Amino acid sequence: xxxxxxxxxxxxxxxxxxxxxxxxxxxxxxxxxxxxxxxxxxxxxxxxxxxxxxxxxxxxxxxxxxxxxxxxxxxxxxxxxxxxxxxxxxxxxxxxxxxxxxxxxxxxxxxxxxxxxxxxxxxxxxxxxxxxxxxxxxxxxxxxxxxxxxxxxxxxxxxxxxxxxxxxxxxxxxxxxxxxxxxxxxxxxxxxxxxxxxxxxxxxxxxxxxxxxxxxxxxxxxxxxxxxxxxxxxxxxxxxxxxxxxxxxxxxxxxxxxxxxxxxxxxxxxxxxxxxxxxxxxxxxxxxxxxxxxxxxxxxxxxxxxxxxxxxxxxxxxxxxxxxxxxxxxxxxxxxxxxxxxxxxxxxxxxxxxxxxxxxxxxxxxxxxxxxxxxxxxxxxxxxxxxxxxxxxxxxxxxxxxxxxxxxxxxxxxxxxxxxxxxxxxxxxxxxxxxxxxxxxxxxxxxxxxxxxxxxxxxxxxxxxxxxxxxxxxxxxxxxxxxxxxxxxxxxxxxxxxxxxxxxxxxxxxxxxxxxxxxxxxxxxxxxxxxxxxxxxxxxxxxxxxxxxxxxxxxxxxxxxxxxxxxxxxxxxxxxxxxxxxxxxxxxxxxxxxxxxxxx
Numbered sequence: 001x002x003x004x005x006x007x008x009x010x011x012x013x014x015x016x017x018x019x020x021x022x023x024x025x026x027x028x029x030x031x032x033x034x035x036x037x038x039x040x041x042x043x044x045x046x047x048x049x050x051x052x053x054x055x056x057x058x059x060x061x062x063x064x065x066x067x068x069x070x071x072x073x074x075x076x077x078x079x080x081x082x083x084x085x086x087x088x089x090x091x092x093x094x095x096x097x098x099x100x101x102x103x104x105x106x107x108x109x110x111x112x113x114x115x116x117x118x119x120x121x122x123x124x125x126x127x128x129x130x131x132x133x134x135x136x137x138x139x140x141x142x143x144x145x146x147x148x149x150x151x152x153x154x155x156x157x158x159x160x161x162x163x164x165x166x167x168x169x170x171x172x173x174x175x176x177x178x179x180x181x182x183x184x185x186x187x188x189x190x191x192x193x194x195x196x197x198x199x200x201x202x203x204x205x206x207x208x209x210x211x212x213x214x215x216x217x218x219x220x221x222x223x224x225x226x227x228x229x230x231x232x233x234x235x236x237x238x239x240x241x242x243x244x245x246x247x248x249x250x251x252x253x254x255x256x257x258x259x260x261x262x263x264x265x266x267x268x269x270x271x272x273x274x275x276x277x278x279x280x281x282x283x284x285x286x287x288x289x290x291x292x293x294x295x296x297x298x299x300x301x302x303x304x305x306x307x308x309x310x311x312x313x314x315x316x317x318x319x320x321x322x323x324x325x326x327x328x329x330x331x332x333x334x335x336x337x338x339x340x341x342x343x344x345x346x347x348x349x350x351x352x353x354x355x356x357x358x359x360x361x362x363x364x365x366x367x368x369x370x371x372x373x374x375x376x377x378x379x380x381x382x383x384x385x386x387x388x389x390x391x392x393x394x395x396x397x398x399x400x401x402x403x404x405x406x407x408x409x410x411x412x413x414x415x416x417x418x419x420x421x422x423x424x425x426x427x428x429x430x431x432x433x434x435x436x437x438x439x440x441x442x443x444x445x446x447x448x449x450x451x452x453x454x455x456x457x458x459x460x461x462x463x464x465x466x467x468x469x470x471x472x473x474x475x476x477x478x479x480x481x482x483x484x485x486x487x488x489x490x491x492x493x494x495x496x497x498x499x500x501x502x503x504x505x506x507x508x509x510x511x512x513x514x515x516x517x518x519x520x521x522x523x524x525x526x527x528x529x530x531x532x533x534x535x536x537x538x539x540x541x542x543x544x545x546x547x548x549x550x551x552x553x554x555x556x557x558x559x560x561x562x563x564x565x566x567x568x569x570x571x572x573x574x575x576x577x578x579x580x581x582x583x584x585x586x587x588x589x590x591x592x593x594x595x596x597x598x599x600x
Contacts (some may be wrong), residue, residue, distance in 0.1 A: 005038055005039050005042040005072070006039070009035070009039055010036055013039070014036060016291050017029055017032035017033075017292045019291075023194060023197075024194075025193070025197055025291060026282040026297075026301070027286055027287070027291065027298065028251075028298060028299075029294060029297065030079070030080065030084065030296045031293055031296070032293070032294065033079040033082055033294075034076050034080055034294075035292070036079060037076050037078045037080075037082070038072045038075045040075055041075025041076075041078075042071070042075070045068035046068070065545065080347070084351060085350070141319070142319065142320060142360065143319065145317050149311075149318045150364050151363070151367055152310065152314075153310050153364055154367030154368045154371070155367060155368075157303060157329065157332020157333045157335060157336045157364065157367075157372075158336040158369065158371025158372040158374075159336070159372075160336060161332070161334075161368060162372040162374075162376050163375075164299070164302075164333075164336070165376050166376060167284050169382050171284055171285060171288060173386065179290070186289075186290040187290070189289055189290070190291060196282075197286070200247070200278050201248065202247075202248075205231075205244040205247050206234075207243065208243035208244070208268075208274075210239040211235075211239060211241070211242060212238060212239055213230060221238075222237075222238075222239065222240045223240070223245075229256075229266065230245060231244035231245040232244075242266065243271050243274065243275065245267075247278075258304040258308055258326045259304060259327055260323050261321045261322070261323035261324065267308065269312055272305055272308050272309045275305050276306050276309065279298060279301045279302050279305060282298075283295070283298030283299070283302060286298070295337065295338075296338075299333050299334055299337050300330040300333070301330075302333055303329040303333025304326040304329055305326075305329070306329050307325045307326040307330060308325055310325055310329060311324070311326065324357070327348070327352060327361075330348070331345075331364050331365055332364045332365070334368075335365040335366075335367075335369045335372070336369065336371070336372040337372070337379050338379065339372065339373070339378035339381075341362075341369055344365060345361050345362055349361065390570075392538065392570055393542075394539075394542065396534065396535030396536070396538040397535070397538075397572065399575070399582045400533070400535035400538060401534075401535045402582070403533075403534040403579070404531050404534060405534055405549075406562050407578070407579075408565070408569045408570075408574065408575055408578060410568075413438070413561060413562075414432055414434060414437055415438040415439065416428070416440070417441070417517075418441040418442075418452055418475070418516070418518050419445070419473050419514050419518075420514065420515060420517055421514055422469060422506060422510055422511050422514065426506060429457065429460065430501065434457065435457045435458075435547070435548075436454050436457065436547070436548040436564060436566075437457070437460075438451065438453075438564070439452040439455050440560055449560055450560070451550075452518065452521050453521040453523040453524065454521065454522045454525040454550065455517050455520055455521045455522070456522075458490075458499075459490050460517075461500070461503075461504065462485070462490055462520075463481075463485075463515060463520055465503065465504060466484055467510065468480070468516075469515050470513060470514050471514070472514065473514045474514075474516075475516050476516040476518075476519070481516075481519040482519075525550050526540070526548075527552050528540070528550070528552070528565075529551075529553075529554050530552065530553055530562045531554050534570075534575075537565065541565065541570065547566065547567070548564050548565070549564065549565040549566075551565060
């Protein structure tokens, strides 16, 4: 994860997103903007960049795991706020309650800056923007028949969304095989998708017939310029091409055209169907190629298209206009693909600036998510699993309630004495990739063995680099260590920084010396009893943002440490490899049911 948050990715994201959108790819801008915000926050969390001379002394106080996670969360929320001008929606995507207020401050400050720049006082900044419009200025009322239509729309959105996730999973896996062949394969794939997109954008509008311009509209028809509802595209004067009005526009203007109310006769049914099929499959094959891209805009375009189709078909039995159906269709498709009901609902409300639509948007999101959950998981969950990232759910899996913490610890366990020989530490660091080691005091320092705490791998390397050794096995005062090392020498290093094991130059005679680990040991690590439920241990591990969780025995007379739980030990593949009897034959909504576990 640290590799994709490096500062050099920020430049690639910015320019790649600009060129990708300018080339006409069916991609969203929100993904690169969220990633950009996370990269900038990660840069601050590691104390700046010495390579680019962007360092500040006060940033050193954020060089720890917890603050860095909070900063990256705030950066991602700021990216959402900048992409959609939706600060509350950015806060809703915050994964934890602890940093929600900090994230809210960042999002609101960014929104205030955007509003200030819209006045024209920031030069080019603040011009244009993403989707920000009012869907309808009139009072909206709806009846029971309208609710039935919304329910139908939610069911359709759930089905289309789950199918979209299934196809994205297959296509991205295929693209990953192509990308492994080298840079030329990536370029060839990107050029192929670009040519296909261009052929569709400029070729399909030739299939549409020209339509006379309406006479009772306040805007100019046909449109003169790059954007607008009525594109001429080879039509005679006074006529427009409705397919060209969707294909030859920016994504933002195309969404505005679909969301526009009281324009039921602007687009033919065949036009909406062709545009929906084209955008649906262009969005599928574009995601995963070698350009920064997001899924929000393609999903909104597809959802707005079939939402307007449903609105046109159900027009005789409902009082809702086609533009509102387009918005609800976009919401249903977002609920069926993203499965993030709260944040999507808030973002859509902030985009449309109409609080009266809240009940309908909530209803369609709930239905679409419920229907889609019957088939597969959300698109982001599938991508995280595909990338092999050790992501933990907010709750423990049902089968974890039947296991204990001591059942899944993996060995061998490597521990150190409070005063350890240098050779033993070097050997353990070379032979294992562990990032944490228990420290145990033994006689003659104490009467009976006792747990001191946990020492990190990075701290051990820094201590060995300083060569604060002694020929006798004796403890040293903490003040002596502090005089030799600075307070920030043991802070978390940035990406690609820090002392490596290969940087150590330990002499042969120094291998037989001793080093005191007490001054750098965390003497208050989190511990759980080996009989604790694995589900409770997983919730504790995730909520506290831990990296190591010590498992201690329940009965005396045994070794002080049973093992160490890391994020890997809670992963489904690891647990099921140890207990294959819990592997079910069928999965429901991506989780195991209690009845399946009892029958295992």
